Amino acid sequence: MNTLSLLRAQARQLDWIGVILALTLTIVIILPLLVVATWAFTEVWRYPSVLPQQFGLRFWHQTLARADVWNALMLSLRLTTTVTLLSALICLPAAYAFARMDFPGRNIFFLSFLASHAFPKFGLLVTIAGIFLQLHLISTFWGVALIQLVGTLMLMIWIPVAAFQNVDRRMEEAARDVGAGPLRVFWSITLPQAAPTIFAAVLLTFVSTFYETEGAWLIGAPQISTMPVLMISFINNQLVVQYGAVLSVMLWVPSFIALMFARRVMSSNAFAKGFGA
Amino acid sequence: MAQLTIQNLHKSFASTTAVDSVNLHVEDGELICLLGPSGSGKSTILRMIGGFEHPTSGAILIDGEDVTRLPPERRPTGMMFQSHALWSHMTVFGNIAFGLKLRRLPKAEIRDKVESALELVGLGGYGTRMTSQLSGGQQQRVALARSLVLEPKILLLDEPFASLDQHLRERLREEVRDIQQRLGITTLFVTHGQDEALAMADRIAVLRDGRIEQIAPADVIYREPQTEFVAGFIGTMNLIKSEVRNGRFHHADLGLPMPLHDGEATLAIRPEDVVLTATRNEPSAVVTRFTDFGSYHLVDVQLADGHRIKAMTAPASRWRKGDRVAVLVSSYAAFRNQHLAYTSTDTHELIKETEHV
Amino acid sequence: MAQLTIQNLHKSFASTTAVDSVNLHVEDGELICLLGPSGSGKSTILRMIGGFEHPTSGAILIDGEDVTRLPPERRPTGMMFQSHALWSHMTVFGNIAFGLKLRRLPKAEIRDKVESALELVGLGGYGTRMTSQLSGGQQQRVALARSLVLEPKILLLDEPFASLDQHLRERLREEVRDIQQRLGITTLFVTHGQDEALAMADRIAVLRDGRIEQIAPADVIYREPQTEFVAGFIGTMNLIKSEVRNGRFHHADLGLPMPLHDGEATLAIRPEDVVLTATRNEPSAVVTRFTDFGSYHLVDVQLADGHRIKAMTAPASRWRKGDRVAVLVSSYAAFRNQHLAYTSTDTHELIKETEHV
Amino acid sequence: AGGPVNVFTGADANIVDFWNNIVAPAFAKAHPGESIKVIDAGDDSGLRAIAERALAALASKTDPHADLFEAFDPKLPAGGIKAGLWVDFKQAKIPLYDHINAMAFQSDYSLPYRGSQVLLAYDSTKLDPKKAPKTWADLTAWIKANPGQFIYNRPDKGGSGGNFVRRAIHEVNGRDPAKFTIDNFTPAYAEKTLTPAWKLLQDLAPSLYDKGAYTSGNTQSIQLLAQGVVTMVPVWSDQILKAIKEGVLPDTTGLVQLTDLALCGDFNRMVIPTNATNKDAAMKLAAFMLTDEMQKAVITEIGGFPAISWDYLPKDLRDKYADVVPKSIPTFPQGDWSPAVNDGWYRNVAPNLARG
Amino acid sequence: MPTGRRLNGLLLVAIPVLLVGWLIIYPIFAAIITTIWVEDGESSKFSIASYRFFFSDAYSLGNLTLTLWTTAVCAVLLIACGLPIALYLRFSRSPLAGYIQGLAIFPMFVPSVILSYALIRTIGPNGAVDILLHSIGLPKLPTPYLTPWGPVIGLVWDNLPLTVLMLTAGLGGISNSSVEAARDVGAGPLRVFVHIILPRMGNSLLVASSFAVLGIFSSFTLPYVLGPASPEMMGPFMSRTFNDLYDPLNAKTQAVICFAFCLVFGLFYVYSIARNQEKTSR
Numbered sequence A: 001m002n003t004l005s006l007l008r009a010q011a012r013q014l015d016w017i018g019v020i021l022a023l024t025l026t027i028v029i030i031l032p033l034l035v036v037a038t039w040a041f042t043e044v045w046r047y048p049s050v051l052p053q054q055f056g057l058r059f060w061h062q063t064l065a066r067a068d069v070w071n072a073l074m075l076s077l078r079l080t081t082t083v084t085l086l087s088a089l090i091c092l093p094a095a096y097a098f099a100r101m102d103f104p105g106r107n108i109f110f111l112s113f114l115a116s117h118a119f120p121k122f123g124l125l126v127t128i129a130g131i132f133l134q135l136h137l138i139s140t141f142w143g144v145a146l147i148q149l150v151g152t153l154m155l156m157i158w159i160p161v162a163a164f165q166n167v168d169r170r171m172e173e174a175a176r177d178v179g180a181g182p183l184r185v186f187w188s189i190t191l192p193q194a195a196p197t198i199f200a201a202v203l204l205t206f207v208s209t210f211y212e213t214e215g216a217w218l219i220g221a222p223q224i225s226t227m228p229v230l231m232i233s234f235i236n237n238q239l240v241v242q243y244g245a246v247l248s249v250m251l252w253v254p255s256f257i258a259l260m261f262a263r264r265v266m267s268s269n270a271f272a273k274g275f276g277a
Numbered sequence B, C: 001m002a003q004l005t006i007q008n009l010h011k012s013f014a015s016t017t018a019v020d021s022v023n024l025h026v027e028d029g030e031l032i033c034l035l036g037p038s039g040s041g042k043s044t045i046l047r048m049i050g051g052f053e054h055p056t057s058g059a060i061l062i063d064g065e066d067v068t069r070l071p072p073e074r075r076p077t078g079m080m081f082q083s084h085a086l087w088s089h090m091t092v093f094g095n096i097a098f099g100l101k102l103r104r105l106p107k108a109e110i111r112d113k114v115e116s117a118l119e120l121v122g123l124g125g126y127g128t129r130m131t132s133q134l135s136g137g138q139q140q141r142v143a144l145a146r147s148l149v150l151e152p153k154i155l156l157l158d159e160p161f162a163s164l165d166q167h168l169r170e171r172l173r174e175e176v177r178d179i180q181q182r183l184g185i186t187t188l189f190v191t192h193g194q195d196e197a198l199a200m201a202d203r204i205a206v207l208r209d210g211r212i213e214q215i216a217p218a219d220v221i222y223r224e225p226q227t228e229f230v231a232g233f234i235g236t237m238n239l240i241k242s243e244v245r246n247g248r249f250h251h252a253d254l255g256l257p258m259p260l261h262d263g264e265a266t267l268a269i270r271p272e273d274v275v276l277t278a279t280r281n282e283p284s285a286v287v288t289r290f291t292d293f294g295s296y297h298l299v300d301v302q303l304a305d306g307h308r309i310k311a312m313t314a315p316a317s318r319w320r321k322g323d324r325v326a327v328l329v330s331s332y333a334a335f336r337n338q339h340l341a342y343t344s345t346d347t348h349e350l351i352k353e354t355e356h357v
Numbered sequence D: 001a002g003g004p005v006n007v008f009t010g011a012d013a014n015i016v017d018f019w020n021n022i023v024a025p026a027f028a029k030a031h032p033g034e035s036i037k038v039i040d041a042g043d044d045s046g047l048r049a050i051a052e053r054a055l056a057a058l059a060s061k062t063d064p065h066a067d068l069f070e071a072f073d074p075k076l077p078a079g080g081i082k083a084g085l086w087v088d089f090k091q092a093k094i095p096l097y098d099h100i101n102a103m104a105f106q107s108d109y110s111l112p113y114r115g116s117q118v119l120l121a122y123d124s125t126k127l128d129p130k131k132a133p134k135t136w137a138d139l140t141a142w143i144k145a146n147p148g149q150f151i152y153n154r155p156d157k158g159g160s161g162g163n164f165v166r167r168a169i170h171e172v173n174g175r176d177p178a179k180f181t182i183d184n185f186t187p188a189y190a191e192k193t194l195t196p197a198w199k200l201l202q203d204l205a206p207s208l209y210d211k212g213a214y215t216s217g218n219t220q221s222i223q224l225l226a227q228g229v230v231t232m233v234p235v236w237s238d239q240i241l242k243a244i245k246e247g248v249l250p251d252t253t254g255l256v257q258l259t260d261l262a263l264c265g266d267f268n269r270m271v272i273p274t275n276a277t278n279k280d281a282a283m284k285l286a287a288f289m290l291t292d293e294m295q296k297a298v299i300t301e302i303g304g305f306p307a308i309s310w311d312y313l314p315k316d317l318r319d320k321y322a323d324v325v326p327k328s329i330p331t332f333p334q335g336d337w338s339p340a341v342n343d344g345w346y347r348n349v350a351p352n353l354a355r356g
Numbered sequence E: 001m002p003t004g005r006r007l008n009g010l011l012l013v014a015i016p017v018l019l020v021g022w023l024i025i026y027p028i029f030a031a032i033i034t035t036i037w038v039e040d041g042e043s044s045k046f047s048i049a050s051y052r053f054f055f056s057d058a059y060s061l062g063n064l065t066l067t068l069w070t071t072a073v074c075a076v077l078l079i080a081c082g083l084p085i086a087l088y089l090r091f092s093r094s095p096l097a098g099y100i101q102g103l104a105i106f107p108m109f110v111p112s113v114i115l116s117y118a119l120i121r122t123i124g125p126n127g128a129v130d131i132l133l134h135s136i137g138l139p140k141l142p143t144p145y146l147t148p149w150g151p152v153i154g155l156v157w158d159n160l161p162l163t164v165l166m167l168t169a170g171l172g173g174i175s176n177s178s179v180e181a182a183r184d185v186g187a188g189p190l191r192v193f194v195h196i197i198l199p200r201m202g203n204s205l206l207v208a209s210s211f212a213v214l215g216i217f218s219s220f221t222l223p224y225v226l227g228p229a230s231p232e233m234m235g236p237f238m239s240r241t242f243n244d245l246y247d248p249l250n251a252k253t254q255a256v257i258c259f260a261f262c263l264v265f266g267l268f269y270v271y272s273i274a275r276n277q278e279k280t281s282r
């Protein structure tokens, strides 16, 4: 009886905040999503009806029937995975260097990544296009990959730097001591220790690359057409929101699975990390 | 299996000099204990040998080769850190196995080695735990196992047993000593347990403010401390400041013979060299405290001049606070200018002192 | 200034039971030492009292009031953590002053208190350092100062002196003891130093696998251990398993009288109760190891039947490996089913044993 | 021929479908060996990026990967014309070039091929079709009488609001579209002609939805109408018809055109980069769009307005669609006028919020 | 050795640095130069007229002010919403945490175009909120659609995942024991937060707000669709100047000015990282 009441007390205490947060978020986040989801299955929905006047799958048929949707989806996934991996490969060591090493120009270089997010693309288009044309990268997979890669640099460097700085140096020293070279220490100790943050960075990179359209369009058109580029053309100035809604909802399912997976990795790690040290 | 030579090592941090011209030569398979007060630079010396701090000046040689500028992973040293520095994202097994994996040992061999290391430190079956699920002492033992399992040429242990109970500590120090001797691992060992130092070390280096005060085998350090600091630091020592007059220490209760020319001097007597006998004389020394340590008793005695000294007595003895005692000394030494100036001949005959000169 | 009562406390982690139905009552101003092997649940008990772990079941009462569900900041407890848990973004001063600032003391008073706390732990002038610039022992002292400066009603110290040298440790334990007694702070104290426990504690609680084996004043624990575990754990104890036959312990060298009915029994003898004398008889006990601990010597003796026991001898004695000795016992006890079954009368007369029955 | 002609369009799905389903097969049939690939750029800024790219390609003499823009303003990117980026159709001797409706031209570098008009769409459950305003005066009176029931979108995006604004400009300048031509722009003239229009629109603002809010595009306007938030909005004819057909708007949606002077319409004009890899094919395609076959398709398939003057169109067609498609629609020149009108509106009309 | 290490550092950062330098920094400089070396007929000459125009034009300044206001409000709201969520996620062991984290991160998967439509349908006039209110007989709420609060709501919604992710990750570096020690000396949750958690989150807060600020400053879709026609945020303003007014000079000038503001903000993070590094590298 004692145990039970304790458990209940604990549950009550924890939930107060949790329940409030969960409710607020449910309303704030779910409501717009729900509206989108409903639209995806709606043919007619007019004010002031709470429910659509007419449900239907017409827009699903129309969307899914298009061959380019599936091609674009596969292409996008391939592209995004490539870019994310490449970005991790070149950025994480660089982030480590920024966090832990001293070299000439460090701060300036570090700041320079800001430029990729802070300057509007339109000012750069001509120059970038010029560079890519010369290299015959226009309208090729690797051209798009390259431009998107540049777009991920800031995320993949700025965020991990904070993570690396939080890693306890003594753990790295201990690994050096048992014979691990700097690279191995990075891979086996520093990276896993910084994992929750890095994971967040990778997730953000993946998603933002997936939904990136400007670079993909500028460099990719006409041969390389990614999912969001296709989507934009479905959605922009389109009378019917349903196409966009359908495409969104289509992407939510994999996103949601990825998210649940992410949550596992992140929380368990953060949990373990928070304990000792 | 390696000789370690430290030449003129010096390390300054922004605000402090942590290590100050340390010279040390450690022979193949020798075990040296670094003893010294908190903050005297012990960890810093180990960290420099391991390669984690860069000396401000000086050199470190292993088997005659200068390693001062080598990175840690290229030095044949294995270190156990004072802060344990366990990898919190790995299991206990993973922590111990990491170094072995780097050496590309076959899986089965790694498992065997890790398991026997865990058995050694009394953590058999804890392999799958995360390090955060261990108690403080268990973490320390994992750190110890991690440094031992690689059988490095030079082992650096920074307070390896600080959070262990006496029995475990005794068992482990014997185990470590065994391994160290069997494999001939040259070892530097930081400890605050003097027992540990006395029991394990081939030689003890006593540090003070970043300098080595004396380096010698345990019994020499205990019985022939070269400086007042060493005398006072190792074991318990009654130190009484006064002066020598006419070949005698000038003191009301302890006017012992001291063949030095006149001048200030410090008398040093071990508690076990103090013998108490009951007396009724007045004024006399008085027992002010009696502590039972099981295997012996420690008696605090206030001399007639107000000085307090400690005496060690057999478990059978029973003193009570306020008892009047006569103080006899069986052996003593004298220091002048911090350095040893005189030692009484090591006789077992009691040198009887009158309570009044 | 507060009584602490622990009722039926129990704590399980996923994989282990760390604390198992512990009952304890600590009086106003009492100092209790928790002693026990690594992993026996000492830290977990302190953490539950401090409010950092929720007991799986059981209650914690302070001055009769149930605090089991109170958050740490509303308990009148002050804890020093085994891991120090210093705040790395604050200076030494900031760490110690933080609790005082929360209490909105005037600035000048805070400074005075912090400074005297720093003086107390021998770190005067270290106030402006960052905690990462301290040695291990210095960090520990800051943690100690931080918990003392608030003068909590109940003080919980988790191995406060583990990384300190013996002298500092002795000085600090006296200081802590003084403060504790002057202010009447009820204190729970985890240590692995038995000396510490024996010297400081009003009572000692010996823990084993999350249970209290015995709780009693120091000398009782040492001289009248109620269980074989306590006997073996506190101090050094020679334990020899055999059986009682006709009122005698059945053993080649140590066939001591034992008025118990027949059956298995364990003989327990303290090293200081073993007296060695030289002999030429054969077969006899042989000295296998001789260790000089300065104030006493420890002699390992192998009995004729292969058993090894330890004997403590005076510093004047000199045994060598291989010496043949006769073994005499001045006092002993016997355990049966882990519990005390018999104690020899506490005489100082030696019970002489023939080497052969 | 090389590859397919890469046609970039930023238009709506109905136009994309038109190109894919009607134009492409017809073109392939008329010109065996040629083909079309339609690439949907989503919106104007998408086209804009490709045009920039083409300009860069021109500079570096590389392949722009673009052959024809379905509708684009050759003034973009800045300096494009000077650099010789766009094909000069006037020089190109396109067959039927001289049959094009004179009002449709804005530049020598673009080729009009279809037009559409702007109408007023309203909720006939709230406004009796018989009372629907037929003149500008009626309209403004109605707006003021029904505050919050009218909204038009910002003139720079989507155009239906922009043409409403241009109708206001016509209104204050004697309802004479001829007063504005592509060449007669001067800042002073603009100042003189536009300022009264700003006054007029400012005057309307407090009676608009939310006391002077403006939607960001045609679609948003239609959505507000669909949600019953407002009663009337200006819309593109083809778009509104499609919306009604798709059920976005109920059948009760009414349409009305002003009779004193219609709301402005506009033409879509193709451009071709001079450095296009398939320039020859693209030119063929451009010419093909002016053929009877295609002009007829513009009318029948997308409810558009032909670029070729009615006079040159087959008579049967003319007769058949006489009721649906007006004989002419007023237009407003682009060129330098566009920035002047758009920015002027942003600076003068938009900020005057009466909202508290 | 030090030179070797410095070279190593340079080597490690070389690829990304060269990439931005080549594909971002160089084009930016090219763009900046066109704003101060203005073409004037055949020749070009140095002129800062476009900057002078921007800073003397009330309309432009109004847009800049609105952008700064929106950015500030959004950043504050984001931290205010993100921190409690992150704190809850870090310290709670309740099963609700998974649900909450999932929700908080989900907006990441909703592109802003879709979001702006969804928001019009939700909080817009006669949107879902109005529908729900209407159906239970309550009056409609004034809608933020086409007011400055429209973009604020949209931007906060859109940037919440990033903020929560960054803050949660930052909180992961704070050990339980340091929190416990603070509670032990009597600090309640609020004090623990202010004195123990906040000072250690400097970097995470900065990086989270840096990204939020950058994203918001240059955002286009949400302010364009949800915001008022005037004043406009810099995103729509620049794009309008560029696309509709055929005025690349002024558009690029606006871009450079935005860039300068972002740069100032980024400097805080860079400074904090540099300082941190000095502290840990002894």
Ligand SMILES: Nc1ncnc2c1ncn2[C@@H]1O[C@H](COP(=O)(O)OP(=O)(O)OP(=O)(O)O)[C@@H](O)[C@H]1O
Residues within 6 Å of the ligand: B132, B133, B134, B135, B136, B137, B138, B163, C013, C014, C015, C016, C017, C018, C036, C037, C038, C039, C040, C041, C042, C043, C044, C045, C082
């Ligand atoms: N978070 C945890 N998860 C699982 N098991 C734990 C956890 N913390 C402690 N334990 C286990 O509980 C037992 C008691 O731990 P506790 O820390 O109380 O030991 P202790 O007596 O303080 O030991 P030490 O002297 O080594 O510090 C140990 O076996 C330990 O492994």
Ligand SMILES: Nc1ncnc2c1ncn2[C@@H]1O[C@H](COP(=O)(O)OP(=O)(O)OP(=O)(O)O)[C@@H](O)[C@H]1O
Residues within 6 Å of the ligand: B013, B014, B015, B016, B017, B018, B036, B037, B038, B039, B040, B041, B042, B043, B044, B045, B082, C132, C133, C134, C135, C136, C137, C138, C163, E282
């Ligand atoms: N990173 C640092 N910055 C500044 N001073 C330091 C640093 N590390 C150590 N020190 C100082 O150097 C001196 C020696 O430190 P060291 O860690 O070697 O001591 P130690 O002998 O190991 O002490 P302990 O027994 O307490 O662990 C101390 O006074 C310490 O405060």
Ligand SMILES: [Mg+2]
Residues within 6 Å of the ligand: B042, B043, B044, B082, B158, C135, C136, C137
């Ligand atoms: Mg140390």
Ligand SMILES: [Mg+2]
Residues within 6 Å of the ligand: B135, B136, B137, C042, C043, C044, C082, C158
């Ligand atoms: Mg513990």
